[in-house]
Amino acid sequence: MKKISIFIQTACAIFFLSSCEDTMDDLKVAETNPVVLSELAISNIELDPVNNNNPAVTFNWTMANYGQQTAVNYSLELSSDATFTNPVATGTVNGNNTITLSVAELNTAVGNVGLPPFAWNAVYARIVSSVGTQTSLPVASNSISFNVYPYFNYPFMDYYLVGNATASDWNNNNNNNPLFRDASNSKIYHYTGFFGAGEFKVLETKGLWQPQWGTNDGSSIDVNTGTGSDPGSFPSNNNPIATAGYYSFTINYTTNTYSFTPFDIAALPSYTTMSLQGTASTTTAMNQSSFDNHIWYVNSLHLTPGDLQFLTSAGSVWGGSTSFSGTATLNGENVPVVVEDDYDVWYNDLTGHYILIPLNL
Secondary structure, X not given: OHXXXXXXXXXXXXXXXXXXXXXXXXHHHHOOOOOOEOOOOOOEEEOOOOOOOOEEEEEEEOOOOOOOOOOEEEEEEEEOOOOOOOOEEEEEEEOOOEEEEEHHHHHHHHHHOOOOOOOOEEEEEEEEEEEOOOOEEEEEEEEEEEEEEOOOOOOOOOOEEEEOOOOOEOOOOXXXXXOEEOOOOOXXXXXXXXXXXXXXXXXXXXXXXXXXXXXXXXXXXXXXXXXXXXXXXXXXXXXXXXXXXXXXXXXEOOOOEEEEEEOOOOOOOOOOOEEEEOOOOOOEEOEEOOOOOOEEEEEEEEEOOEEEEEEEOOOOEEEOOOOOEEEOEEOOOOEEEOOOEEEEEEEEOOOOEEEEEEOOO
């Protein structure tokens, strides 16, 4: 009986090995038969930011034939050039030969391949077929091209202070001070300024209590996205700020950590006025915070593509090289404004941090 069992096992092993080899051979032969991606019915697609959930474009192609019945994956790739130097995978379906992208999906996709907003540019598309969960034996189809006019896609998150240690108190829609986003790491935010005795939290949206950020353990950050319990307050759940003064707060959404440390302003100047100047707007006086005279702001300022600088009452000019947020330096580059919109503009003369928050993008 043992000899018969061993024989059967050996025969089965040979059979399955042979089957696998035959299957791989069949699949390899099928690699020479790529699918055919159909041309689009239209060649120019202008994307509408108002109706961004509407369908924008549908891609159709022939079914792949890998020589046997097997589940086939189809991945849509877009590129800014015909050679697909840096393709971006936009969507994947299994066993189907059509993909429809909404206006928002296509706008995000062409932004990811590097197309600028508010301009007509060509984008190239192709389908890559493959088999299995490991996407084995990928085969690219022919490519097609069409022209697209994308709108601007604001890629950043903005966060705001709330609490009795801040200028807005426990009011979630009181011109709350924004955190200043780090120019080199969009997951890190800073705020250096005056804090009263008390505590504070961080909100994602003015006027809404959730998502709400705080700390429960005094070292890491916690969040209520709207379905759980609100976290404890900064700087520590059971240890509010005892002495009003100047502090630096940094929150890192990648590591889920934060820091809160005293900040010495003794050697730093104070200004009586601050203005915005540049080609993006007429010269505009900024408002000085009554809570902290080192914080300046302008609400709902209409800006056009161009640049900005910060002009102090001492006659010094400060500027930065990064759009939307960054750190200004004395006689630095002009802050670029890349898209027309109404903005809330905030500036911190202690650190040079600035942030331009678009209101309609």
